[in-house]
Amino acid sequence: MKLPAGLITAIGDARKILVLTGAGMSAESGVPTFRDAQSGLWAKFRPEDLATPEAFMDHPQTVWDWYAERRENVASVSPHAGHFALVEMERHFESLCLVTQNVDGLHQRAGSHEVIELHGNIMRTICSKTGKTIDNSWIQSHPGRPPASPHHRKGLARPGVVWFGESLPEYAMKRALVKIQECDLCFSIGTSTLVHPAASLPFVALDAGAVVIEVNPVRTSLSAMAHFSLQATAADALTTISAELADSS
Numbered sequence: 071m072k073l074p075a076g077l078i079t080a081i082g083d084a085r086k087i088l089v090l091t092g093a094g095m096s097a098e099s100g101v102p103t104f105r106d107a108q109s110g111l112w113a114k115f116r117p118e119d120l121a122t123p124e125a126f127m128d129h130p131q132t133v134w135d136w137y138a139e140r141r142e143n144v145a146s147v148s149p150h151a152g153h154f155a156l157v158e159m160e161r162h163f164e165s166l167c168l169v170t171q172n173v174d175g176l177h178q179r180a181g182s183h184e185v186i187e188l189h190g191n192i193m194r195t196i197c198s199k200t201g202k203t204i205d206n207s208w209i210q211s212h213p214g215r216p217p218a219s220p221h222h223r224k225g226l227a228r229p230g231v232v233w234f235g236e237s238l239p240e241y242a243m244k245r246a247l248v249k250i251q252e253c254d255l256c257f258s259i260g261t262s263t264l265v266h267p268a269a270s271l272p273f274v275a276l277d278a279g280a281v282v283i284e285v286n287p288v289r290t291s292l293s294a295m296a297h298f299s300l301q302a303t304a305a306d307a308l309t310t311i312s313a314e315l316a317d318s319s
Contacts, residue, residue, distance in 0.1 A: 071300075071302055071306050071307065071310050073300075073310060073311065073314065074298055074300075076298075077283070077298050077311070078311070078314045078315060078318055080255065080281050080283075080297070080298070081162075081255060081283075081311065081315060082162070082315065082318055082319075084163060084253075084254045084255035084281065085163060085164040085165075085254055086163065086164055086165045086166075086167075086249075086252055086253045086254055086255075087159075087163050087165065087166040087167070087253060087254075087255050087256075087257070088166075088167050088169060088249050088250050088252075088253040088255075088256045088257070088271075088275065088280075089156060089166065089167070089168045089169070089256075089257040089259060090169050090170070090171075090256065090257065090258050090259065090261060090268065090271050090272060091168065091169075091170045091171065091172060091177070091259045091260055091261065091304075092170075092171045092172065092259070092260045092261025092262065092265075092268075093171065093172065093260060093261070093262075094259070094260025094261065094286060094287070094303075094304065095152065095153075095170075095172060095176075095259055095260035095261075095304050096172045096174050096176060096260075097260070098150045098152065098260075098303055098304055098305055099147045099148060099149060099150045099153075099174075099176055100143075100146075100147040101143065101144060101147055101172075101174050101176070102140075102143065115136075118234055120132070120133050120136050121133075121231075121233045121234055122233050122234045122235055123233055123235060123236065124235070126198065126226075126228055126233075130215075130216055130226055130228075131215045131216070133228075134215050134216040134227075134228070135215060137192065137229045137231075138215075140192060141192055141193060141229075144174045144175070144192055144193065145193075147174075147176075148176075148179070149176045149177070149179050149180035150304075150305050151305045151308070151309050152259075152303070152304035152305040152306075152307070152308040152309065153176055153177060153179075153180035153182070154180050154181070155305075155308035155309045155311070155312035156168065156177070156180070156182055156308060156312075157180050157181040157182055158312045158316070159308075159311070159312050159315060160182070160183065162315050162319060165184070166182075166184070167184045167185075167186065167249045167253075168182050168184060168185045168186065169185075169186045169188060169246045169249065169250075169268070169271065170185060170186070170187055170188065170189075171188055171189050171261060171265060171268050172187075172189070173187065173189050173190055173191050173192040173231050174191075174192060174193075175191050175192075175193055186242050186245050186246050186249070187239075187242060188232075188238050188239070188242050188243065188246065188268050189231055189232045189238070190229075190230045190231040190232050190239070191230055191231070192229055192230070192231055193230075194229070194230030195209055195227050195228070195229065195230055196227075196228060196229075196230040197219035197220075197221040197222055197225040197226075197227070197228075198219065198222075198225050198226045198227070198228045199219065199221070199222035199224060199225035200219070200221045200222050200225060202219075202221045203230070204219060204220060204221070204227050208220055208227075209227060214226075214227075216228060238267065238268075243267065246268075246271060247271075247274070250271050250274050250275050250278070250280075251274070251278055253275060253278075253280050254279075254280050254281065255280055255281045255282075255283070256271070256272055256275035256280050256281070256282045256283070257282075257283050257284075257285065258271075258272040258282065258283070258284045258285070258286070258292055258296070259284075259285040259286070259304050259307075259308070260285065260286060260304050261286070261290075262286075262290055263290045263291050263292045264290075264291070272284070272292050272296070273292070273295070276295060276296075281297045281298075282295070282296045282297050282298075283296060283297065283298045283299075283300070284296040284298070284299045284300065285300045285302060285303075285304055285307045285308070286299075286300075286301065287301055287302065287303055288301070289301065
């Protein structure tokens, strides 16, 4: 793809980069978006009826089984070229921090070093009462859908993701806000900029004087305000940017 004039210069002049990624980034790897996951046996459910603490309390096996299917899907896909391009881009800057709304761990699997997960990680299991991590060895060796928690006598194993009605992990959001204030360039990739509070981060970057680059096949509420808005997929845009950065260095 052809990049707009001045884009590579703006990126090359930056020292600290923050990259916000959303569902569109993972969709290119074959991870269904939240609502697209409602197929087959799950088509009769709304995701809002499954991804809540109340649903888990009332129907723990149904919620556990839904997430088990989603975990299998995540385990079957791989990072795409855009994920790897971000890894390559790290070496051009003083720091490159990824803040993701995705729960699939694809950035880490690609090799990104600093990743802040705002919505948790679907491959992680926690105690429903204490929030403490539960090892996979415990899950595999204990019966039940879901198994009982080793950390609390009334606890159950549950996915380590943020559900509707739950707050984002305080430490993750605090780190993200520090990083967004420090950055001099912010990418917003594959996110609708509708899900708050993550959606506010590119606008915080704008207010702080950072250059903001949006990568999304469709326009969003950020498009008109971003310094550069690329209507492209993450893989196309990021591989082109990474290659041109390498050529210019």
